[in-house]
Amino acid sequence: HFCNLIRKTYRADIMDLASLIGMLGALGFIGGSMISSAGSLGPFLDVPSALVVLGGTFFAVMWTTPLPAFLGHFGAMAKCFLPPVKKLDATIIRLVELAAIARKDGMMALEGQDVPDKFFQKGLQMLVDGADEGKLVTQLNGEIKAMRARHEANQNVVKGWIDIGPAMGMIGTLIGLVLMLGNMADPKAIGPAMAVALLTTMYGAIIANIIFMPMLVKLEGYTAYEVIYRGL
DSSP states (O other), rough: HHHHHHHHHTTSSOHHHHHHHOOOOOHHHHHHOOOOOOHHSSSOOOOOHHIIIIIIHHHHHHTTTTTTHHHHHHHHHHHHTTTTOOOHHHHHHHHHHHHHHHHHEEEEEEEEGGOHHHHHHHHHHHHHTTTTTTHHHHHHHHHHHHHHHHHHOOOHHHHHHHHHHHHHHHHHHHHHHHHHTTTOOOGGHHHHHHHHHHHHHHHHIIIIIIIHHHHHHHHHHHHHHHHHHOOO
């Protein structure tokens, strides 16, 4: 029953539509609110504010991690929309088929059999080579642990975007406030300057809470699913 529930939850053949629809829907409703209140997106677009938040966060996150890990996390982010498809029901059926072959013809008959992935292939080859249960379990659990470590390294980079994005937004706001207070002689310029200053805070909140926070939750869910799959 548990495997069936997980299978239904993560069933996808090409693209995770929940990720695509969710992201576009959230951004669409925010943009729609802006347009309905101001008539256009113009008042909410500011190039210097975007440079502070996006550019500043990009390089600050790069500073927090080794370059290979930073470059690698972009591929991990793509998995939110194109996740690897590994179906538990098909795996169970294949396990039963291989078990029947092993009972009938022995472990050596398993060599060369079709399997879903490299992890499965490694375990099967260990059986063919005569590995005992203790060695096999230890080896494959080590593989799962290494996989989780790789995933967590990518997820930690995504967390950097969540943590640093709003901070960069606040830095941009402070820059705008300094410029505004330096031009207090013109009262008409105070309102627009304040609006521009607050845009950086908005940009930081959007990239952290609308883009990267859901992305992190989705990646953590895929890791948990992969652990269940490999354990099976």
